[in-house]
Amino acid sequence: MTEWRSARAPLIWVALAIAIGAPIAFAAGSEQLAWRGPVYILAGFAGIIALGLVLVQPLLIGGYLPGLSAYRGRRAHHWIGGALALAIVIHVAGLWITSPPDMIDALTYASPTPFSPFGVTAMWAIFAVALLALLRRRLGLRLRTWRVIHIPLAIVIVAGSVAHCLLIEGTMETISKAALCALVLAATIKLMADLWRKRAFRGESP
Template identity: 90%
Template structure:
């Protein structure tokens, strides 16, 4: 039993690294990169990294990553949230530089591409969470109020981000992309179920 527990730690971290690293590696080997400029490539990979960070977030808040205390998990969740917002800024800014008209259409929900509105909604939800996290103390948001706001926005980020990714036919390889998206959804459902169970036992309710 002890042997399995000790082996479980590196296996969990290895699985996480593979879930994020394999799609990035396949995208880096895509033949489509030959026809793309450096700014577009940077924007595309920033989007892939952002999806990987979305996977890490529920794992941290749920305490599913071994070797991290509850305090370190919360601190990492905070900093990775900032990195996620930065990755989205790079993603959007790069696409804006390469094609301003397309980005204007996307931001105004006038784009004919089906994946655009989902990406824009996820983007604004990410920015909203990041801004509220920065202003939380100044606004005097209590933990319960923060959760009421944060949890629905997190669900929007996950659902819209996954749909956005799945609808794009780009440099990401299909199977590894699907696995990463499934992992994001599974981790989110798992942490939501655990939070719901804990709040139910305490007589509280989860918003949504």
């Protein structure tokens, strides 16, 4: 059993690297990049990286990644949350530079593209979580209150990000994109189920 666990640990990390790296690699080889400027390309890849970071977040907070203590997992979750917010800023700023009218339509929920409102909603949820995380101590939010706020926002982030990604027909390759989105959903559902079971075991209301 010990040997299996020690052998499984690097496999989990390799699988995570492939899950995130494969969509990036396929997108880098897309023929559509020939028609895009460098700012647009940077914005697009920032969005892909952001989706990969969304996958990492539930894995960290759930303790599913081997070799990380609970404390280190929480710290990494905190810093990667900041990196996620930064990636979204780069994504949106790049798209704004390349096409301000389209971004105005998107941010005001007036865009005719079906993927736009999902991405914008996920973006605001990410910014809300990042801001509350920065102000949590100043606001005096207890852990229970923080979870009541954070968990619904996290669900919005995941659902919005996945819908946004799946509805876009761009540089991302279809199968690797779908696989990454499926993993994001699976990791989030797994975490929500585990949290619910822990709270039920302690006799807390779900």
